[in-house]
Amino acid sequence: MADTTTKERADRQELILDAVLRVLGEQGISGVSIRSVAREAGVSHGLVGYHYDDKVGLITAALRRIEEQDVGLVSADPDLTPEQRLRAALRRIAAKEFLTTDYLSLRLQLWSLAQADEEFERINTEAQRRYRRGLADLIRAARPDLTRAECNRKAATINVVQNGLWLTALLGLDRASIKRSVELCEELAFA
Amino acid sequence: MADTTTKERADRQELILDAVLRVLGEQGISGVSIRSVAREAGVSHGLVGYHYDDKVGLITAALRRIEEQDVGLVSADPDLTPEQRLRAALRRIAAKEFLTTDYLSLRLQLWSLAQADEEFERINTEAQRRYRRGLADLIRAARPDLTRAECNRKAATINVVQNGLWLTALLGLDRASIKRSVELCEELAFA
DNA sequence: GGCAGGACTGGACGGGCGTTCAAGAGAAAT
DNA sequence: ATTTCTCTTGAACGCCCGTCCAGTCCTGCC
Incomplete structure (x- = not known):
């Protein structure tokens, strides 16, 4: 004991x-x-x-905790080439562990929370910005022919599709549509 | 008085x-x-x-009320050609009246609500299904060369991008990225 | 052993909540 | 004028909430 x-x-x-x-x-x-x-x-x-301290402090602490997990989404495996790294990151968001109802539902609640409270919004906006930045870096490494501005644009568009993928998955998107959306992200990145 | x-x-x-x-x-x-x-x-x-009757009944009534608005999103203007109708519908979701924080925030709360309560989920799923069906019909009319299954697939993918567009707009997406996402929807529909 | 301090418990308080209900206001029918 | 009906109010109930705090337990240090 x-x-x-x-x-x-x-x-x-x-x-x-x-x-x-x-x-x-x-x-x-x-x-x-x-x-x-x-x-x-x-x-x-x-x-x-x-x-x-209080209820807001409690939720804030929980938010910061899940934020750490997000950073890992665009973290790079050193053994891969830049192109492989980018593809891996793009496919990771459709991985089993993230496409569970539990995780997606939580994500949605966080987004929803950010609309109702300024402190939560700040945390969420910063996390989103950091993710988009990481994605743009991955694209830049894989596509040295593109300018940074072009990479940022691509990252923004891909981020739209990814957010839509998560949200729609929560509302009952079939596996085939998910696969097509991930392919769309890869097309956007490499074409 | x-x-x-x-x-x-x-x-x-x-x-x-x-x-x-x-x-x-x-x-x-x-x-x-x-x-x-x-x-x-x-x-x-x-x-x-x-x-x-009670709190759930109140929110349910409010949900059904906003649902009516959604049907209008894919309603067709009879003066236009099928292709124009489709383009109009695709552009409508980025119209000023829908891209306000007020409206998007409300939308997000509805999605969030659907995760926490079965009755709300039922209402939301049906509305989503109805919208996707309307979009597929518009595509079918504009693209008679496609099979119904292909139209459904296209509608699903476009729906992903549109949901992502709304969600990301709420999290602070710039106008240029929004425009690019709408163009992406049109490409998906017509290519 | 004694003691200081952090971790932890559960009771108490005031307040907002959902729900119920008796009472009243006003319009329409008799 | 009286009745009947729907619409509307505000008080009352018990419940759960967030917060505060006195008290207890446990651990490390002297």
């Missing part, structure tokens, strides 16, 4: 943030309350108030 | 539904309560309960 306490001690905050994202994805923001999160995480509601 | 009462009497329900959509777009679902809607509409909260 002693090691359980020790192990869980440090993980209590992680447990809470996990619970926030889980409840957010499943029930939307109106299902997220300090008390419901505490119940989901299996801790007292007082502890949530102890670790995070 | 007598006519005011008479006029407003019949419009009281409209007033309430307008208020729901306004609050939903501005503050998200967590800002929508029977009482906040009543305040926004300038009526007593008891009246909202009188006209609508």
